[in-house]
Amino acid sequence: MYVVIAGGGKVGLNLARELLGEGHEVTLVEGWRPRYLRIEQELEHAVQYGDATELWVLERAGIQRADLVVAVTGDDEDNMLICQVAKEKYLCSRIVARVNNPRNLQHFQLLEVAPAVSATDLILNLIEHDIPGHGMVHLLDLPDEQLEIIEVEVAEGAPAAGAQVADLNLPEGSLIISVLPPGERGFVPKADTVVNAGDEVLVVLDPGLEESITSQFNPNGAGR
């Protein structure tokens, strides 16, 4: 795979090292001369000097034949526009953009730059995942596909506790895809699988159905 990475900060440089180590072909583009010179000592011809928002710099880096373009500079506008031209002008099939300020995520979405990864949001999700008090966790949102995957803990006394999957009163547009009993391996349930209090379940659902799901599994929002 040929990967063009824009931005040679910690994220970009480490990404380049990992991908090169896995045998991929990589060109890293860095626009700050002192940093470029430092990286060049290590990566040699795999790094180029230039402003990756300029088309000729991207073309020199071989964006036309890139399988993947990763924009991880410290500037959200740069990352957005690099990915936008990669996708729309150079027809690159895969892009990944870094979001520095999570407030800018809406702009990435507006410009249809996806996936856009925000370290702040990732950490926030982990915090929400690990800290008690949240009966339900969003594991994955697929806005284009209009699907979400959530994890919810089955509370003591909830309508679903002790019931078979087939008998659960789940809304149209939702499906249990995994049952994770505490301390055991998760599995894909069958119709006669019994869901117990303390289990966690993964549910795929249409957006907006969260409340009718939690009303079955965890009506009071109790968490671990």
Place this chain on the structure above:
Amino acid sequence: MFVLVVGAGRVGSSVARSALAAGHDVSVVDEDPLSHERLEVGLEASWEDCGGRFTVGTGIEMEALRAAGVEEADVFIASTDGDNTNLTIAQIARKRYGIEHVIVRVLDPARSDWYAERHQLRTICPTKHAIEMFEAALSEAAGV
């Protein structure tokens, strides 16, 4: 007509002043409060007394754009000193707020052309004009 100008440097402030003088409603956004003074150069009264509006903020902060009246704008001018900021906020103006007349300063000639064609933005490329004028002056000097 309501004109929203983001970026009040030499270019943006002059355009804002002449739009105001032409009788338009003008609202200006700039991250530097000092730009307010630049707007008042040559004016007899303060920018606000002349009918202008000024909001401190950057163009990708939605609060600043909304405070400046982006929802009512007929014309959006992106004239900060950064191409990437200008191209981003111009697309926000067009796509999120549906503003038809979006005028954007892009120093990079290649992207100026591409965004004009692909995203139907009215791009202004000062670099291109400078190149043309240099070339004309050079021809003149060479006596061609």
